[in-house]
Amino acid sequence: MEDDAVRTGSGPLSDGGEAIAVTDETEEISPDEVCVLIPTLNEAATIADVIEGFAERGYTNVLVVDGDSTDDTREIARDHGAEVLVQSGDGKGQAVREALEYVTVPYVLMLDGDGTYDPADADRMLEPLSRGYEHVIGNRFADMDDDAMRALNGFGNRMINRAFGFVHGANYEDILSGYRAFTVDSFKRLSLDSDGFTIETELAVECVKHGVETTVVPVSYSARPDESETNLHPVKDGGTILLALYSLAKTNNxxxxxxxxxxxxxxxxxxxxxxxxxxxxxxxxxxxxxxxxxxxxxxxxxxxxxxxxxxxxxxxxxxxxxxxxxxxxxxxxxx
Known part of the structure; x- marks a missing residue:
């Protein structure tokens, strides 16, 4: 454990094989240098609390990229000070790629808008970036509410993480986590094609493939509010993710x-x-x-x-x- 952050995987190496760039020196990242990116689809029940949670901590640069919600997600987000972008395509992966074209600051903090991730973890997520890391994954299993994830989902998540470690040779602990912090420069080095929920899987594989310095930090993970409905289908999406893991090995392993x-x-x-x-x-x-x-x-x-x-x-x-x-x-x- 290193300042609550666990370094896993491998990053850019010198010819001598020694890791570079990451240091113990910290240079605090200002909230003005961070874009809080929130992909949404029908999150009217929770989006206001998420935006307010970040605003209370000084993170006012919030970009909501909406997948054409049929509820009041966009209106509520605008009323609470967020910039709202309606994505031109479909799926979370396409939303993230499109949103990054509008980001003008060096750092991005990305999370879902369903209220399961805690804005209070923002500083913890961003701190490794100040020490030279380029990508940070929030480990949900470190502090998860008992009812935050069904037993089948938890089993599937752990199996997918083990499969990722076996196929791609890195232990990122929770590759399906939607809570990410990364530098815009490192994101531009990645070759991302995923349109749907496999975006997190593709991000993890691309980090290994391109030698992006990646670390994992513990975050809290709460259950969805009763009025918020999930867009995930455990069996279907789990199979799609496993297929993506195998397919992406074509160029990485x-x-x-x-x-x-x-x-x-x-x-x-x-x-x-x-x-x-x-x-x-x-x-x-x-x-x-x-x-x-x-x-x-x-x-x-x-x-x-x-x-x-x-x-x-x-x-x-x-x-x-x-x-x-x-x-x-x-x-x-x-x-």
Missing amino acids: PLFYFGSLGVAGILSGSLIAVYVLWEWVQYHQSHEVMALASAAAILLGVQLLMFGVLSDMLVTLHREQRRRLERIARDADDE
């Missing part, structure tokens, strides 16, 4: 992605081969078509494995080259 496909091909081909051999030994029946399919599956699997190894080598070389270029750029700025 190609050895796992293509290797898993290769192993699946080899195993399936081998099973078919065993069946064909058993039929021939026991009943002297030949299955030429199945034998050809078995050989094709095994060959394809071997090729995918080899492609995964080569792709992993290319990704590693690309990351090393990127780190050299970043170091050259930093040296040039220092001069």
